Structure formats: structure tokens, C-alpha cells
Amino acid sequence: MEVMSEERNTSDVQKRDAQLEEVARRAGVRAERGRRFAELTSLRVGGAIDWLFVPETEEQAAAVVGALEETGIAWRVLGAGSNVLADDREHRYVVVSTREVKGKAEFDGERVSVSAGFSLPRLCVEAARQGLSGIEGLGGIPGTVGGALWMNAGAYGHEIGQVVETVRVAREGKIVEVPGGEVKWDYRHTSFKEGELLLGCTLRLKRDDPEKIKGRMEEAKQKRFATQPHGARSAGCFFKNPPGSGLSTGKMIDEMGMKGEKRGGAVVSPVHANFIVTEGEDARASDAYALAEEIRERFRREHGVELEYEVELWGADGEFKDEGGRTKDEGDTDEK
Numbered sequence: 001m002e003v004m005s006e007e008r009n010t011s012d013v014q015k016r017d018a019q020l021e022e023v024a025r026r027a028g029v030r031a032e033r034g035r036r037f038a039e040l041t042s043l044r045v046g047g048a049i050d051w052l053f054v055p056e057t058e059e060q061a062a063a064v065v066g067a068l069e070e071t072g073i074a075w076r077v078l079g080a081g082s083n084v085l086a087d088d089r090e091h092r093y094v095v096v097s098t099r100e101v102k103g104k105a106e107f108d109g110e111r112v113s114v115s116a117g118f119s120l121p122r123l124c125v126e127a128a129r130q131g132l133s134g135i136e137g138l139g140g141i142p143g144t145v146g147g148a149l150w151m152n153a154g155a156y157g158h159e160i161g162q163v164v165e166t167v168r169v170a171r172e173g174k175i176v177e178v179p180g181g182e183v184k185w186d187y188r189h190t191s192f193k194e195g196e197l198l199l200g201c202t203l204r205l206k207r208d209d210p211e212k213i214k215g216r217m218e219e220a221k222q223k224r225f226a227t228q229p230h231g232a233r234s235a236g237c238f239f240k241n242p243p244g245s246g247l248s249t250g251k252m253i254d255e256m257g258m259k260g261e262k263r264g265g266a267v268v269s270p271v272h273a274n275f276i277v278t279e280g281e282d283a284r285a286s287d288a289y290a291l292a293e294e295i296r297e298r299f300r301r302e303h304g305v306e307l308e309y310e311v312e313l314w315g316a317d318g319e320f321k322d323e324g325g326r327t328k329d330e331g332d333t334d335e336k
């Protein structure tokens, strides 16, 4: 993310605020102040958001980020917030929420076109009802279609990238259609660039018996229920599996005896060791981060492997820091 420098004085802040009001007004987009990541992410932690823009259509979303780019004001896109850990400080960039960019899923033969803010679980249910197969394994992944596209969400043998025919992307205020074949769909990673807003997509699925599809979806749901905490405040798996190893990070953290380990309001889930869950009103993003770094440190010592985050860490000024403004490397020193 492009990091915005601290405003120098009140008049700079006022100028920027007036500019943002104008950008939102011209694009016809709702702007909200005073929201917090703790309300907008599934981990229920994280600091204040300076400006939240809430477009309702793909056109509005494309126009508003186009205008933000022209002003040079930094922005980030947030879907349902089920894969984001934002630090506890005040985030002074614009958060563009896609949650209202949902419209309807438009089915046409084996194709379905859907906007970025549409719920992925709901899309899976609707596709099954239409007798369309290819995403039933994704039915239990919380979040939006846009979030799933961004990181090539997947489970139980299905990844969204496998069925994408085209993706609609915002470029210079316009909607551009990119063929799915031009995108690199890797394990929880794609070739979309930081700062690209995905507006929607067309998926190409395959005909099958709706009852069979529903059966497979139910099977995936049962597996999930048996192995993952439900109703807990989490972001799913915190770390990726070590690439190309066939090893399970969750199993390895479990074998390190870390289930139930706590830091403040963050706990390694007793159900699934690759899930960090938050508990209580006082839980902080810095608790989850401290626990995650402890896991990485022990993993490095015991397995010689550097765990890569699957969850996205959002720092108020680019780098994730604790409330005192320290990175992990600055440890407990008082330096800021």
C-alpha cells in the first residue's frame, strides 16, 4: 500500500477531509466516519478507520477509486473482513468497503455473473440450486466473492480460480474485463496487483444433479464442523501450509503443544491449532499478532521453517505495529 505521510497541521487535515467529501459526493458514494476494524472484521479487533467509503454498484466503486487515485490519497479495499488483522492504531487511509456492491447473481446457462460484494457461501448455495457444480467445496468459506478472488480462496479440492472465466477490474475509473486465463491463480495468492479493485466476475460451472452437489456441499460442511471452531472470532487459518511439503501447519502447531496457548485476548484454538481466536471485550490486534509471532518463532526453532501468514496484516501506516507503535523487532524497548 502506498503510505500517506502524517498530516503536517490542521489545515492539511481539513483540506484532505474536504477533498474526500467531494470525491464521495461526486461518485454518489456513502462516506462514513468513526468506524473501527473491530466492527468490520471477523477477528473483531483493530483500530479506527479515518474514512470508510461504501459504494453500492460496480460503476460507483470503479469511479470512486479512480478519483482517489487522481487525488493521490491512499486507499484499501475491504470485503467481509474475514481474512484481515488490522493493527490497533488509527488507520489514516480510505477503506473502500465492497459489502454493498452485491446486486444479484445472474445465471445464464453454465455461467454466473456476480459482483464483488456478493456473499461466497450464498453464491455456492444458489449455484447448487441451479444444478451447477464447481464451487460446492467453497460453501463454508466466509466472505465476499471479491475477497475470494483476491486470494484464490479454496477448500476441499476446489479453488475459485479454477472456474473463473473473466474478472471485472477497476482501472482508471472504468470497468475492465480480464480473462481468468490471464491471471495466475496460486495457493492463496494471485497475480492481481496491490491497489487493484476487483468488481465482480463471471464463473463457468458444470451441470450436475442438484442433489449430488448439495450432498458434496453438506459433506464439506460436516468436515469443517468437525475440525474447525465455529461461532468463534477468527480469520480462518492464520498461516499457509509450508509450500510443496504436503505438511499441515495446523497439525504441526498442535504437535508443538500450542493449542490453548494465550496472549491477552488471543488464543490458539483448542479445536484447530492454525486458528487464532479472540475472546472478550479487551482483546487487541496486538494480542493476536504477539501470539502469531510466538508460533512463528517456535516453528522456526523446531522445524527450521519460516511460516508465511495467510491472514493479511494491515498496519495503520503500512507496517503492522503494536499500540505503542513498535514492530516486533523493536520488542519491548521504548523506542518508537
Ligand SMILES: Cc1cc2nc3c(=O)[nH]c(=O)nc-3n(C[C@H](O)[C@H](O)[C@H](O)COP(=O)(O)OP(=O)(O)OC[C@H]3O[C@@H](n4cnc5c(N)ncnc54)[C@H](O)[C@@H]3O)c2cc1C
Binding pocket: 042, 076, 077, 078, 079, 080, 081, 082, 083, 084, 098, 116, 140, 141, 142, 143, 144, 145, 146, 147, 148, 149, 150, 151, 152, 153, 154, 155, 188, 196, 197, 198, 199, 234, 235, 236, 237, 312
Ligand atoms: C471460520 C473461517 C474459515 C475460513 N476458511 C477458509 C478456507 O477454507 N479457505 C480459504 O481460502 N479461506 C478461508 N477463510 C479466510 C477467508 O474467509 C477468505 O480469505 C475469504 O475469501 C476472504 O473474503 P473477505 O471478503 O472476507 O475478504 P477480506 O478479509 O475483506 O479481504 C481479504 C483480502 O482481499 C482483498 N480484497 C477483498 N475484496 C477485494 C476486492 N473486491 N478487490 C480487491 N481486493 C479485495 C482485501 O484488500 C484483503 O487484502 C476462512 C475464514 C474464516 C473466518
